[in-house]
Amino acid sequence: MTDTMRPLTDTRRRLAPVLIVIPILASTFAGIYLWRQARLAPASAGHARPPVEVSALTVEPEPLPQSLEATGSLQAVQELTLAPEVAGRVVAIRFEAGMSVEAGTPLVELNDAPERAQLAEAVSRAQFARLQLDRSRRLVATDAATQQLLDQRVTEQEQADATVQRIEAVIAQKTIRAPFAGLLGIRRVNLGQYVNPGDVLATLTALDRLYANFTVPQQDLSKLVLGGAVTVRTDAYPGQEFAARINAIEPMVQQDTRNVRVQATLGNPDRKLRPGLYVTVGIAQPPRPSAILVPATAIQTSASGDSVLVVRDGKAAPVPVTTGQRRGDRIVVETGLGSGDVVITSGQLRVQPGATVSVAASVAASNPSR
Template sequence: MLDALRRFPEQRRLRAPLVITFLTLLAVFAGIHLWRQARLAPSAAAPSRPPIEVSAQTVRPETLSQSLEATGALEAAQAVTLAPEVAGRVTAIHFEAGARVEAGTPLVELYDAPERAERADAAARVRFARLQYDRSRRLAPSDTVSRQLLDQREAELEQAEAALQRIDANLAQKTIRAPFAGLIGIRRVNLGQYVNAGEAMATLTALDRLYVNFTLPQQELAKLRVGGDATVRADAYPNATFPARINAIEPIVEPDTRNIRVQATLANPDQMLRPGLYVTVSVAQPVRANAILAPATAIQTSASGDSVFVVRNGRAELTRVTIGQRRGDSVVVETGLGADDIVITDGQIRLQPGVPVRVVGPDVASTPQ
């Protein structure tokens, strides 16, 4: 009994820290519970949150002209590199770099004295063969000349004429002429220079009509047709547009890119455009009625998609949207918005769904509060 009494104070000392810890935890949990109850309980004295000031704009249906946009390059409808068919020494140059020439104009002449001498000999043979044939033909009715001799004279005449034509063809190869009217490029040959067959002398380009080649994604195939209208814009002339017309659509889709090659023609009477220029092509599409356009600043892009804040009953409501083409400072909204919706264009960074807002600025005629 005495031993038990002696151990009692020691047991009390051991239990005291446990009791204190338990009471402390109980007090903490009670405080947390009371704090949560105080937050959830409505308080008439607590001040209401003031609305956040934002800029907004009312979206309304518009009639929208549509087009397919692509980047293309210009190509001459007629362009050729001038080069001789045979080798020879340049004896005459009849053009200046940058000059305009007409079709058939002699441009470069090669040394042709041997061919001209051969032609004179061949022409003499033709004249003699023709005299022989004419004499035999006059004597044939009187049987002075046999039919066999007459046929022989006729064959000799034909052979002489063929030889003359062959020499004329060789002479024609010694003169390089313009195959069509156009603009001569930079000269690459000099007087007295020996040139080989196929060696470039200059370029000749017709600039009055050009091709524009461009590609579009395969999903746009149904929107293309031969004869469709297009508009061409070039960085060299930012304030000018050039009308074009689709003349060909490649029948095979490119296997690597799944794009469709398209070619259009455009008139270039003032020769403002040049082959090789990169241009922007707009292929006209049917006008779209009741299109919804929203300011580009209203669109918020995230990993989950595009969205906008819409003002409804004085509060900000986050709405998912599907966007289409960009038109200047606006974006076509395919789904998610309707006519007369009020979209917030500035101040979205401070917003959470459901917070009260107050629209400031002249873009909205009337805003529900």
């Protein structure tokens, strides 16, 4: 064998194992593939995936009450800070904090002993002036006294009576009374304390009727009507609504905000609501004659927008929708659905688009009251 043929023979010897392994591996992979196809073919041919059980409802248009939403706060129709008109020392406190009182109930009494002594003196002077006047009238009747003397006695009598009335008024000021029925606040005065005119003693608030003060944008001014019905809601009582009516609309639009101030009156007979509460006010508007509502559970939210799954020919089909306001546990669907569409309300997570579904529970309309 020549030297030129020896390298060629060595190369063939090195490639021989590779040439043998390649067909073996190819046949092995081909066998595995055919084996898996043989296992899957019977399953796919003879055992189709069963329908997914879901709950659905058939949507129908229905009337939808409309309202204009605003925020505001509550204010008492009658509320004040109790304070003395005159100075004096507190000799009696006749109320407790949080007490409910009637109009005219005495609450705080100041020392009026000096004024009562002055009153006794003034009453005596008035009685003497009356005696003098009666005597003068008899004397004038017999021409024993002049008319000038009689006029003087009349003036003295009137001055004595005025002095009595003035002292009685001062004594009345020494007793602070409730000007109207209501609920007293925290007591801010102590027995024996010397108070000056205007010092705060307590607060008095009537809770049977309240104002709801709120503002609306100027573009909604045409939607306001005196006497119009409104509803008041507060997070202090979730899920409850309180009826009220508009009693005043500010004639001027606020220059800085371009809002209109509105006031509504509502009854509060059980005293549940309190002044200062933050409230949401719904102003009744003409109802929307036709709207489609679906349960909130039917809406699927993703990066591409909101959608629902509807049942068409026994299969689930995704439908993009535009949602509106929320009403309780339902949401208004502005676009995307029509009358008679069957919307899946639960079980969507187990359903793929195009999958066969079985409706386990179906409702005839989207209004649960039907």
